[in-house]
Amino acid sequence: MHHTSHSVEVDAGAGVVYGLIADAVRLPLFSPPHVHVERLEFDGTRERLRMWATANGEVRSWISERVQDPRARRIEFCQTLPQAPVESMSGAWIVEERPGGTSRLTLLHDFTVVGDHPGDVAWAELACETNSRAELAGLQRLAACWTRLDDLVLSFESSVRVRGGAELVYDFLYQADDWPHLIPHVTRLDLTEDSPGVQVMSMETMDVAGGTRATESVRICFPHAERIVHKQTVPHPLLAGHTGEWSVVPDETGATVVSQHSVVLREEAVERILGPGTRLATARRLVREEIGRGSRATLELAKNYAESAIRVL
Template sequence: MPTLNHDTVQHTVPVTAPAPLVFDLLADLGSWPHFHGPSVHAEPIGVDGHGQRFRHWWVIDDHTVRTWEASWQFAREQLRIGYEFAPHQPGAAGVRGSWTVHPSSDTTAQVRWEQTVVGEGSHDAAGAEREMRELLDAVRSAAEHDEERRDLVVDFEDPLFVAGPVEAAYEYLYEADKWPERIPHVSRLVLEEKVPNIQFFDMDTHTPDGSPHTTRSVRICLPNHRILYKQIHLPKLLDGHTGHWSFTPTREGFILGARHTAVIKPSALSILGPDTTVLDARRYLRRVLSANSMSNLRLAKAYAEERQDG
């Protein structure tokens, strides 16, 4: 990555994909967790004089999440995305940058990232360069394998109406350390929460067909709104798995939703049998993930409605 001076860095990568597709992947901050390992969630938090504000959560290692805020400007006609870190971000005040997608042909493009540090304050320029290089590589891979990637992604949400308080259902799902006592398919769970509302846990589960799984996940808990998760140590069949529990109030109660976005690992299809196809794996995942989710939804519903009756 060429460094222009001590305040500005720049990096350009070629992508064998149409420029609008590359731009859309970069601009859809909510989709980054599906193809970029460190990304866990981007939450819209309003608008300011610099653009749309988002709070971001990125995994740094198996025990650490970095939270940061930035304002974003999306100019699709120019295929340009600008950003500026929030002034109160430690070590990042005065950091702004951009991504610009330049079409090389109808099916190829160049993506240029540039970031500038203005004003005083410390900033980990080497770390930023490394992270942006990793992000650009992830975007390039996602764009160049877009059709195959879409075929491998199983994305769905199961909803269930609950006639009880949101707070009770949220409590039930937030208290993951109690799941082995509450949820039949969870046999072990070790939880750590060093920072409030950011959880890591190791969990042993079994699917309805009896298959055991051990995973490690990170969760971002937004009280009484959503609990978002990303598996960072995955089952053998998957290349990725993210999702959330959502709590949507209605006049009569609320809708409790369980969302999954799972990415099939093509090289692991034989786990399900020697002649397993991608479609077979999609059907299997849709069935087993939904079965476990619906079980959890019903248990959370019963817990909340018992509190309502009481």
């Protein structure tokens, strides 16, 4: 059994910090390594989660069970279906109250590796070290500005009605490597899919001023549910986090396609990028406009793709 322990001091109360780690579904927005979390079961104390995260440059997935104890401000977890070379993985999040309204957040890991081969042990240790530090740092930054979270966190969506098959819309969204030929504002896109349904994407888009901006994302595709969730691992410079989802909802006469986004503004970058004196409200509006513009353009092109295919058939 191998053990790791990592801690940070947080300039926020223990209750605030515990609330952030208890909301597992939102962790991808706040924690850099987390890509997507689906809550499979929850009875108020015990929960079962399907999780995707990056580890040493790879996208990994597992089933995790967590037990929440808000009174002790402790959450214990155990991977029930770890991914090789990890054989077992468990641990705990612990929040301790400190003087002056601050707190200490600790992340513990206990793990074994198949065969205990030195190379695999080193891989797992590096993943725990890198991810733990990134998770704690992300939560530390967010908790420190918890009184302004309503101004820093923004969620919005766009939708379009399609008179065509849902599977055609999903095909357009899934085949993102074709987007540079189909979507005018996408100037470059490199996509790999080493595991079925897990796409790693590097994309360059054009803004309204004619400049280009590069982002990197991981997309998790659910073809049977006609959903694609995504997390920008290298987001817009104004953002500390960006997650979203494409979903196609079929009905008797067609489908509704929805593009949803959640972002966290990087407060310290607002004036540096947008100019001295720029208020958070202005940054929120500009981010929503820029992301929304790209989403609406993609939705309209997906609609045209599906409806044109129906006419040709």
